[in-house]
Amino acid sequence: MSGLPVVFRLSGHSLAYGDHRVLDNISLQIRRGEKVALLGPSGAGKTTLLHILHDQQPEQVALQPQSGGLVDMLSVYQNVFMGGLARVGTLPALWNLLRPLPSHRKAIAALVESLGLTDKLWQSVDRLSGGQRQRVAIGRALYRQQPVFLGDEPVSALDPLQAGLLLELLLERHETAVVSLHDRRLALQHFDRIIVMRDGRISCDCAASALSEAALNAWYRQDEPLESARQPDAADPWLMSRP
Amino acid sequence: MKSLVRAPSSVGAMNRVCLLLLVGALLALPWADLALYPVDPWQELGRIGHGLLLPAWDEPRILLEAVGQTVAFALLAVVISAPAGLILAMLFHWRLVRVFCATIRSVHELFWGLIFMQLYGLSATTGLLALLVPFAGMFAKVFAEIFEQQARDPALTLAPGLAIGKRYAYTLIPQALPALLSYTRYRFECALRSSAILGFIGLPTLGFHLETAFKQGQYAEAGTLLWAFLVLIATTRFWLRPWLLPVYLPVAAWLLPDTIGFSNGGYFWQFVSEDIWPATLRTGDLVGTLDWYGRMLSEQVWPGLLQTLLLTQLALVLTAGVALLVYPLATYALAGPLLRWPGRFLLLVLRSIPEMVLAFVFMLLCGPSGLPAVLALALHNGGLIAFLIANASDAEQQASRQRPDDPRGLLRYAYIETPRRFPALLALLFYRWEVILRESAILGILGITTLGFYVDSAFEELRYDRAFLLIAVTALLNVWVDAVSRRLRHWARPEYHARLRCRQPYRAC
């Protein structure tokens, strides 16, 4: 493994918002072919770390943000298609909004079938459940067809069985992957390296084989803060003037 | 990440912006021209009231034609300027585009009308351009702001460096579609108002007859026209349906007035190369030119600038007051399902009556000074903002975001509705700033020498060189106001402080 080229590298990286340290002296190397799980309580800095990694190699990364990044007004097909936008010219891409391009239609139908969403292909994504939306987001990441996958809780809304299957699919289609997770068992089952973060620091970075679930739980035990729900944004006057 | 939101208080930032506006207004107060004069208005006001209550009009055909043409101009102008604005909004990251848009917005529709008359004569083309040029600038600004408020996540999942058209077509435009459509619908209402106003230069819209009736003191006819206009605006949502557009557009094109007797290419080239430059500059007289600019600066630009800023600042703060005071009257949540109707009617009246008419009435009441201008601008714009935030409140009511234990009445107003509306109100207020700036042009009856007053005089005296300089100054002021309001608005936005320190503009960081 150590002979393969380095994809991501951070040395002594820190990031602060005001007095609040989000990342504190992070040093890290991720090589091609590594499958890394990112664990840690909320607020530990996982999302920020993923975005920083994304900025290092944007052109070979398929990113799946926590929100999924779906566009509500578009159908499942279009939302997956967006992953392949770079492979299509502007005019065909615009035409595709009116009438799906035949070649993509076939590929996406097959992909969506493997996600178990065939009957939803032409539905706009705002009609889907949380789990279905997450599968569409996975579909888009897969359709990006990139060597590296960065996922921020990519399977959090799925049932354990489905989560495992789709995680397997994502890892199989990407040479390198860094995925933040809450589910420790999934991390141990599917990844070969596990990084645990806490308060912006890496508190453990070791091979999955060296860890057990009990050992991982220990990292979480101390005063885990509850996720505070974020208030919806009320700053948009036009959105609100809708009848 | 969550703790990040609590670091700097967004409420604190908003309060500081409000305080800044208030202090600005207080500082303006002693300098502004707000004299009160003893007046004797009751006879005239009686006649106005009589005319409004007992409207009369003997030729329904003319009225219908005027209504038709008002709608036709508004519809076509919006249909052309909305896509143009969309394209400009997509390029809004270029400063040049922002400055261009702020410039075309800063010129009043009536002046655009006079400028395009050089090229197209008094024609439908002139009328359309006079509407759609400033409207494209406004669409661009507001669309760009709407885009700015969309989540960045979808764009992050795309390949980097995609062509701008693809990126917008798949992320920001569909993301923002409801907001874009809702704003376009609202803008159509504004277009109806502007289209009516175009009658003031001779296009056969409602304003053509309204101006006449009002000027001649034929208040019964003026009343009819105002009522017709109110009905037109109040019913917009019933007849303006997207699926009817294919029917409406050809009808609108057919309804546009014929161009009578204009066959000439216009004086546009001469207008651009000669008319708008001072004679001394054209003859190469450098000293004379400097003298000309110096005199304009000290006699018109500087005093005009000062008056404009004072008036605008006061009107702005009063607008906020009016909006906060009247919006609850029109909401489900505060006025109730029945009592909100009189409130909604009040807002309809406030936002539909041309400022000029309001200013005239207030002048009768308190004499000529900045006071009627401030009152007229504040009532009109306050009514408009109140309408938009009352709509927002009602939309929320329908989406039932309230809890059973929410307080009612005054407490609800103070603890729930107003805090929720406040960011929107502030955003709208900054946006009206430049509208107020532009509208101050038509208040010459009050003898307040704003920049607009001098622009109007320059056009009236056919001194396009002066008009051009004054418009350029107004445009610069508008660009500046735009930049300041952009900054203040960002500053007052809850996520701003989080985003500022984040190099990449993602939501989740």
Next chain:
Amino acid sequence: MLCISSNWLRRMSKSLIIRDTTTLIRRLMVLALLVLPALAQAETFVFTAIPDADESRLQQRFGKVADYLTETLGVEVRYIPVKSYAAAITAFRNNQVQLAWFGGLSGVQARRLVPGSEALAQGYEDQFFKSYLIAHADTGLTPTESLSDALKGKTFTFGSKGSTSGRLMPEFYLREHFRAAPEDIFDRVGFSGDHSRTIAQVQAGAYQVGAVNFAVWEKELAEGRVDADKVRVIWTTPTYPDYQWTVRGDVDAHFGAGFKERVRAALLEMKDPELLSSFPRQAFVPADNDDYAPIEATAKAIGLLDD
């Protein structure tokens, strides 16, 4: 509104069938013509007029004048309503209108912009036009022979900014008498935009003093719209020439030799009181550019025109 719009639609659809489809196409082309100057019918003689009193029903009233001119001149004559002096002058300069009923000042401005254009005729009353200064009774101002010093410090309104009788001449005499600009004589100077508005505003006390066209004042007085207890005339300007018909110099080239003189003759022979009442004038009498030299000089003197 629903019924109006359905009526409107019905009317539209009915007319759409009846009317020649080419009309529809032409109107649709207005949109396409956004980038091109409009190309309309060439040989129509077009005029405009901004009367000093009663602007209502312009189209109907002046339509009759257009009919009269069509009949007398033997070419198609059309009227277009223009509402502001600036717009009227622009249309005249653009050759969109070839003949215009201008005020004294707007005529001078138009003729300066269109070399070769000529004043053809003026109203009988326009040979000795005058303006009144009117004041609200509460000011205590009384009619005087010469301008009273008591005017100083009052609030004052002109009519429209480009009006001869509502602005130019009163301002000239005020400047001449007080040796000061109006802003320096009065506490406040406004522009009501129209003579009727001036009367209404002074009567309501919004302004204490105003300058108004004598003809409009007399008309409103006769119609009982002026309350003599509240507003009265306190000073009258010396007489000056005002409204006139101005024609472009190139009409002979377009409409045939001698066309200009035929237009002049047609105007002078307009005797129908109904037509004349649109202006409103009792008759038209000959006029030429020189008659308006005093107006031009005055406009230059008060800085409304450059040398």
